[in-house]
Amino acid sequence: MANVTLGGTPVETIGNLPKIGSKAPNFKLTGTDLTDKTNDDFKGSRLVLNIYPSIDTGTCxxxxxxxxxxxxxxxxxRVLCISKDLPFAMSRFCGAEGLNNVESFTDYKTGDFGTTYGVTFTTGAFETLLSRCVVVxxxxxxVLHTEQVNEIADEPNYEAALNALK
Structure with a gap:
C-alpha cells in the first residue's frame, strides 16, 4: 500500500501502482457517454492515465x-482522466472548459480499476476515492512510468510523465 498525505495527514491506498516494465493490468471504465471501455479499446495507442479523486477539486x-x-x-x-466522479460531472467540466484532448472515465460502478491499480484510498476523508497518480x-x-503523488493537493510531475513517451 502507498502512504501519502491529505493536507499533511497520512492516508493509505489499497495497494501499489503497477511496476515499470510490467504489463498494464486490464481495466473496465465508464465513459461520459455511459459506455464501458477496456484496455482493448485503446490497443495501439500510448496512454497517459491521469488518475485523481474528483474533477470538482482545484488540483484535479x-x-x-x-x-x-x-x-x-x-x-x-490518448490521455484518460480517471476518477470515481459520475460521468455527468466529468462531461460538464470538460464541456464548460472546452477540453477536447483528454477523455474522461469513471470507476464508479465497481471500483475494480482502483483496486487493480492499487490507487483506492482505504483511510482518511477521501476513503474509497482514487488517489492522485499518473501511469504511462x-x-x-x-507500463513506462508511474507516479504516486505524495501529497494529494500537489500536481503530478507532468514533464516526467511526458518524457517517458520520448
Missing amino acids: AQSTRTFNEKASQLENT IDTDGT
Whole structure:
C-alpha cells in the first residue's frame, strides 16, 4: 500500500501502482457517454492515465487542463482522466472548459480499476476515492512510468510523465 498525505495527514491506498516494465493490468471504465471501455479499446495507442479523486477539486481540474494542453502535442497518445466522479460531472467540466484532448472515465460502478491499480484510498476523508497518480502505458501495454503523488493537493510531475513517451 502507498502512504501519502491529505493536507499533511497520512492516508493509505489499497495497494501499489503497477511496476515499470510490467504489463498494464486490464481495466473496465465508464465513459461520459455511459459506455464501458477496456484496455482493448485503446490497443495501439500510448496512454497517459491521469488518475485523481474528483474533477470538482482545484488540483484535479488543473491536471486535466494541463494534460489537455500537452496532449495535443503528442503523437498517437490518448490521455484518460480517471476518477470515481459520475460521468455527468466529468462531461460538464470538460464541456464548460472546452477540453477536447483528454477523455474522461469513471470507476464508479465497481471500483475494480482502483483496486487493480492499487490507487483506492482505504483511510482518511477521501476513503474509497482514487488517489492522485499518473501511469504511462506504451502501445504494447507496457507500463513506462508511474507516479504516486505524495501529497494529494500537489500536481503530478507532468514533464516526467511526458518524457517517458520520448
